[in-house]
Amino acid sequence: MKKVKALLPNEVYRFCDLSRHGFRTTEEIGTCEEFIGQQRAVGAIKFGLGMEHRGYNLYLAGPLGVGKTSAIKTILSKIAKDKPTPPDWCYVYNFSNPNEPKAIGFPTGLGKVFKKDMEGLLEMLKINTPKAFESKEYEEEKQRVMNESQRQKGLIFDELQKKASDEGMQIQFTPTGIITIPLFNGKPITQEDYNKLDEFNKEDIRKRKVKIDAEVAEVFKKVRKLEKETMDKVKELEKKVALFVVRDLVEGIREKYNTYPDVIDYLDMMQKHILENIDNFLQDKGGEGGQPMPFMPPQQKPTFTEYQVNVFIDNSNSEGAPVIFETHPTYPNLFGSVEREVRFGVLFTDFTMIRPGSIAKANGGYLVVEAIDVLKYPFVWDSLKKVIENEELRIEDVYQQYGIMGTVGLRPEPIKLNIKVVITGNPSIYQLLYAYDEDFRKLFKVKADFDSVVDRTDDLLLKYACYVKSTCVKDNLKQFDVSGVEALIEHCSRLAGDQNKLSVQFGAVAKIIREADYWAGIDNNSSYVRREHVERAIEEKIYRSNMIEEKIQEAIEDGIILVDAEGEVTGQINGLAVYNFGDYAFGKPSRITCETFMGMEGVVNIERKARLSGSIHDKGVLILSGYLGAKYAQNKPLSLSASLGFEQSYQMIDGDSASAAELIALISSLSGVPIKQSFAITGSVNQKGQIQPIGGANEKIEGFYYVCKAKGLTGEQGVIIPHQNVRHLMLKREVVEAIREEKFHIYPVETIDEAIEILTGMESGERGRNGEFKEGTVNYLVDKQLKEFTEEFKKLTRHKAGKTGENEEGEE
Numbered sequence: 001m002k003k004v005k006a007l008l009p010n011e012v013y014r015f016c017d018l019s020r021h022g023f024r025t026t027e028e029i030g031t032c033e034e035f036i037g038q039q040r041a042v043g044a045i046k047f048g049l050g051m052e053h054r055g056y057n058l059y060l061a062g063p064l065g066v067g068k069t070s071a072i073k074t075i076l077s078k079i080a081k082d083k084p085t086p087p088d089w090c091y092v093y094n095f096s097n098p099n100e101p102k103a104i105g106f107p108t109g110l111g112k113v114f115k116k117d118m119e120g121l122l123e124m125l126k127i128n129t130p131k132a133f134e135s136k137e138y139e140e141e142k143q144r145v146m147n148e149s150q151r152q153k154g155l156i157f158d159e160l161q162k163k164a165s166d167e168g169m170q171i172q173f174t175p176t177g178i179i180t181i182p183l184f185n186g187k188p189i190t191q192e193d194y195n196k197l198d199e200f201n202k203e204d205i206r207k208r209k210v211k212i213d214a215e216v217a218e219v220f221k222k223v224r225k226l227e228k229e230t231m232d233k234v235k236e237l238e239k240k241v242a243l244f245v246v247r248d249l250v251e252g253i254r255e256k257y258n259t260y261p262d263v264i265d266y267l268d269m270m271q272k273h274i275l276e277n278i279d280n281f282l283q284d285k286g287g288e289g290g291q292p293m294p295f296m297p298p299q300q301k302p303t304f305t306e307y308q309v310n311v312f313i314d315n316s317n318s319e320g321a322p323v324i325f326e327t328h329p330t331y332p333n334l335f336g337s338v339e340r341e342v343r344f345g346v347l348f349t350d351f352t353m354i355r356p357g358s359i360a361k362a363n364g365g366y367l368v369v370e371a372i373d374v375l376k377y378p379f380v381w382d383s384l385k386k387v388i389e390n391e392e393l394r395i396e397d398v399y400q401q402y403g404i405m406g407t408v409g410l411r412p413e414p415i416k417l418n419i420k421v422v423i424t425g426n427p428s429i430y431q432l433l434y435a436y437d438e439d440f441r442k443l444f445k446v447k448a449d450f451d452s453v454v455d456r457t458d459d460l461l462l463k464y465a466c467y468v469k470s471t472c473v474k475d476n477l478k479q480f481d482v483s484g485v486e487a488l489i490e491h492c493s494r495l496a497g498d499q500n501k502l503s504v505q506f507g508a509v510a511k512i513i514r515e516a517d518y519w520a521g522i523d524n525n526s527s528y529v530r531r532e533h534v535e536r537a538i539e540e541k542i543y544r545s546n547m548i549e550e551k552i553q554e555a556i557e558d559g560i561i562l563v564d565a566e567g568e569v570t571g572q573i574n575g576l577a578v579y580n581f582g583d584y585a586f587g588k589p590s591r592i593t594c595e596t597f598m599g600m601e602g603v604v605n606i607e608r609k610a611r612l613s614g615s616i617h618d619k620g621v622l623i624l625s626g627y628l629g630a631k632y633a634q635n636k637p638l639s640l641s642a643s644l645g646f647e648q649s650y651q652m653i654d655g656d657s658a659s660a661a662e663l664i665a666l667i668s669s670l671s672g673v674p675i676k677q678s679f680a681i682t683g684s685v686n687q688k689g690q691i692q693p694i695g696g697a698n699e700k701i702e703g704f705y706y707v708c709k710a711k712g713l714t715g716e717q718g719v720i721i722p723h724q725n726v727r728h729l730m731l732k733r734e735v736v737e738a739i740r741e742e743k744f745h746i747y748p749v750e751t752i753d754e755a756i757e758i759l760t761g762m763e764s765g766e767r768g769r770n771g772e773f774k775e776g777t778v779n780y781l782v783d784k785q786l787k788e789f790t791e792e793f794k795k796l797t798r799h800k801a802g803k804t805g806e807n808e809e810g811e812e
Contacts, residue, residue: 004754006718006745012729013736014456014499016486021462025528026479032466035071037454037504045075048446049366049420055445057388059371059433060424062450065507068424069325069368071450076323076366076422083321086364089313089415090114091351093306095269101310101351103413104262109316114263115309117253122307124249125274129281132245133238141237149230153223160219169212178219180212242278246271270307280304310352312415313360321365326358329369330377334358334384336395338410354412359384359393364418371425371433384421385439391417453501456493460502464489471510477517483531488512491538494698494730512537535733545584552588557710561648563589564677565711571595571669573759574680575646575661576704576719577653578696587696587703589680591647592658594665598789599641603628603666606645607653614654623656624663626687627752631779632786635771639793640786642666656684657694663752664759671781673760680704681720681755689752693724698731705735705744713738718745720755753779 023029035042041060048058060068088111091101106114132138157173164171170181170188181188182205184197194202250271257263274281280302315322326334336357340347358367374380379398387393392414423444430447433440454460465485472479480488491512495503503509513529515537520529555561563574575592578585605621607613613621621644629638644662646653660683668675682700684692694700701719708717726748731739738744749755753764756778765777773780 002754004747004749004758006747007726007729007739009736009740011726012731012739012746013733014490014493014730016461016489018461018465018482018486018489020458021465023465023482025481026465026469026472026485029462029466029469031470031473032463034463035067035074036460036463036467036506037502038067038071038450041068041448041450042071042075044446044448045072048422048448049075049079051446054391055442057421057444058423058446058448059430059444060422060448060450061427061430063426063452063505065505066450066452067504067506068448068450070506072368072422072424073323073325076368079321080323080365081320083365085315085318085320086313086322086418088112088311088315089360089363091310091312091354091412092266093270093308093351094413095273095306098306099410101354101410101412102262102266103312103415104260104266105416106260108318109314111309111311112314112316114257115311117256118307118309121249121253122304125246125281126304128245128249129242129278132241133282135241138237138241142234145230145233145237149226152226156219156222156226160215163215164212167208167212169208171212171216178216180209180216182209238278239275242275242281246274273306305350305352308352310354312354312356313363315364322362323366323368324358324362325368327370327373329358329373329380331379331383331398332357334369334380335387335393336360338395338397338412349410351410351412354395354410357395359387359417359419360395360415362419363393363415366420366422368422368424371423371429374423375429385443387417388419388421388443389439393417450504452503452505453496453498454504456489456500456502461489464492464502467506467509468513471513472517475510475514475517477514478520478527478529480513480516481528481530484516484529484534487531487534488516490730491534497695497698497728497730499727499730512541515541542584545581546586548579548581549584549586549588553706553710556589556707562591563707564591565708565717566714567677568674569677570672570674571665572677573661573665573668573675574677574704575658576680576682576700577655577658578699578703585696585699587698587700589704589707590649590658592644592661592665593647594642594644594662594669596640596642596666596669596785598639598793600639600793601641602638603640603642603644606643607649612649612652614652616656617654617658620656620659620684621662623659623685623687624666627663627685627689628666630687631689632783636787636790638786639789640670642669655694657682657696659683660685660691660752660755664756667756667778667782668760670785671778672785673762673778673781675759676716676761678708678714678717679720679759681759683720683722683725683749683755685752691722691749691751691755693722693728697721697725697728701729701746702732702735705738708744709738713743715743717743718747720747720749720758723748723750 041062045058045060048056060072062068085108087108088106090104090106090111092104094100094102104114157171161171164180168183170183171178173179182194183189184193184201184205189197189205194205197205250267254264254267257267332355334357336359337355338349339353339355340349341353342348358369374384383398394414395412397409421444427449433444465480468480468485468488471477488509489502492502492509493499495505495508512534516529516534519536519540520526520533523533526533552561556563564572571594573592574589576587577590578587603621603624605613605618608618608621624644628640632638644666646658661681663685664675664681667673680700682694682697684694686692701721704717704719708714729746735744739746747758749758753766756762756764760778763774763777765773765779767773767779773783
């Protein structure tokens with residue numbers, strides 16, 4: 001078997017050299033105008049924005065910080081300016097049904113012009129109408145009508161007086177009505193004199209009074225009819241005068257907007273309403289009604305709200321299609337609302353209080369929202385899908401929409417929509433929506449996938465330097481010298497977890513750029529951000545978050561958490577795990593032990609028995625049984641019980657990266673060959689004994705290095721990793737220096753046998769032609785022990801079977 005060599009310093013860290021690009025500081029290069037490494041996503045965005053068919057809305061999928069929002073903002077700013085500016089929208093009073101305001105669309109900029117025209121019309125009506133009713137012609141005609149009415153009333157009353165006189169009755173007019181007084185001997189009779197009369201005269205007076213009272217009632221009917229006819233004539237006169245004023249004013253606006261049928265219909269209805277309510281424009285008729293009742297609101301003067309115009313959407317100052325980024329997509333913010341105000345303890349609203357939301361503002365353009373925000377606010381997601389599918393926007397109370405509240409409110413006329421919706425979010429939300437929401441598949445047919453890493457090529461290195469320049473210019477930071485850019489690029493490879501890749505999570509990268517600028521500012525001797533400033537920014541960021549790591553290291557140093565970094569122990573090995581706290585991840589070595597003995601239980605996972613093991617870890621342990629059977633049980637059964645466990649583990653364990661360590665501890669226990677505690681190992685293993693790659697290689701190596709450093713570096717310590725993980729190594733400078741000085745070592749292995757030889761110092765051994773392992777090797781000792789277990793188990797089984805037979809004969 002080949003001898004595994006320790007990795008060299010340049011294999012555990014890939015340095016960046018920008019000397020071939022010929023710049024000393026970022027001042028000497030241009031800014032970045034493109035999206036680094038996102039060709040797939042940019043192509044999908046341009047395709048989705050270019051598709052004019054229904055359902056081609058976009059979902060931008062990618063982890064946080066990869067530039068989804070920046071990309072769509074930049075692309076939309078270029079596309080939108082060449083698109084036509086959408087129309088204006090106005091809400092006006094619905095004279096037929098006030099609870100359903102009418103929506104009228106106007107060409108761009110004409111909405112507020114219409115509003116201004118209507119305001120001018122209203123002001124002219126307020127001025128000209130009273131003047132018309134104060135004219136001499138109107139007063140004379142009105143007076144003629146009133147005089148004729150009075151003349152006819154006089155004739156009616158004269159006739160009544162004559163009839164009363166003929167019947168010996170007297171008519172007396174009072175403020176409360178008409179009183180009939182009987183006459184006796186030509187004189188009015190009092191009640192006292194009436195009582196003294198005989199019955200014949202009394203009856204005569206009663207008959208005359210009844211007859212005249214009937215005549216009075218008939219007169220009242222004639223007078224009321226006459227008054228009604230007079231009022232009708234006055235109203236008709238007022239209507240003629242008002243029509244003369246209103247028609248001329250409205251006609252001017254009608255001619256201006258004669259190509260807009262909705263406006264013409266509105267003006268016709270408005271003119272009719274004005275003529276029916278002309279008294280509102282006559283100042284001398286306003287404010288009648290006396291003093292208001294206590295605790296009652298005073299009578300309001302006419303506000304003429306019904307003739308106002310609510311410019312709902314005004315695009316007069318816009319150029320091209322609108323682009324709206326809604327960062328707080330609550331239901332009112334997104335769909336609009338009908339506001340209310342309190343008047344004398346009562347909620348009041350009208351069509352002038354209809355307010356647009358982001359969808360209305362983005363009509364004719366583009367709306368961008370975050371997936372998590374749209375989904376977390378009640379009713380928003382379902383309503384958004386309805387709006388997109390129906391291509392119209394209804395502005396109504398959310399409780400009315402879902403039938404929760406039955407009170408009557410405004411239901412504005414829907415507005416036709418032409419909008420492209422762009423949702424940004426992580427891939428998991430996209431997968432959930434695509435799997436469980438059928439509407440999502442129909443409405444969001446374009447997915448733009450943003451990658452988090454790109455290949456580390458020479459061309460891309462220069463683009464990264466340009467990105468650094470762009471960030472410095474945008475945020476007014478110090479420019480970087482070439483060493484600072486190199487350090488930042490090396491850090492990006494660390495973030496990507498691959499020497500041949502670079503992270504494009506520019507949110508995290510920009511954070512380091514700003515923090516490096518801060519430390520460069522503290523360094524008064526530096527005009528540029530250099531390597532040491534970038535490295536300090538990274539170190540300080542770690543220091544702000546690694547308190548738990550330091551506490552664990554302290555516990556290991558004090559012997560509270562048991563981890564050995566020297567010596568040899570049978571059935572005991574150092575495994576490696578990663579703790580991730582979101583903003584910071586670090587590695588921690590864990591002691592794994594194994595005890596083997598004769599039995600039939602196979603490999604027992606203590607964590608699983610204690611319900612502290614995840615399914616992936618369980619699978620990794622089960623694979624060990626497959627390896628043992630394939631390696632050692634081709635010619636005999638396995639009569640083995642083995643107990644595997646993580647010592648001092650008090651929480652859930654998952655993942656299979658410790659399966660190689662568990663297998664070697666198991667082999668050590670079976671063979672009796674001790675394991676060097678100066679090593680730790682990470683890697684999963686398959687049933688063929690091949691070592692498989694794992695995640696978090698950098699953090700795991702550094703975690704064990706710090707333990708060895710605390711206990712004293714001997715030059716014999718190191719970590720064994722899968723050979724596939726070599727490309728993922730971007731270790732901290734301190735660890736690289738220790739490797740350079742041969743105080744610490746990294747060994748990449750391909751098989752479990754290679755790892756065994758490093759950890760035990762013995763040959764692992766392979767089967768010869770005779771089917772036996774070479775004597776004196778680890779595998780030979782394991783196979784020997786398993787044979788002994790099998791023989792002993794057979795003896796015990798035969799002995800037990802013999803005893804059982806003797807007991808049966810004795811019973812007979």
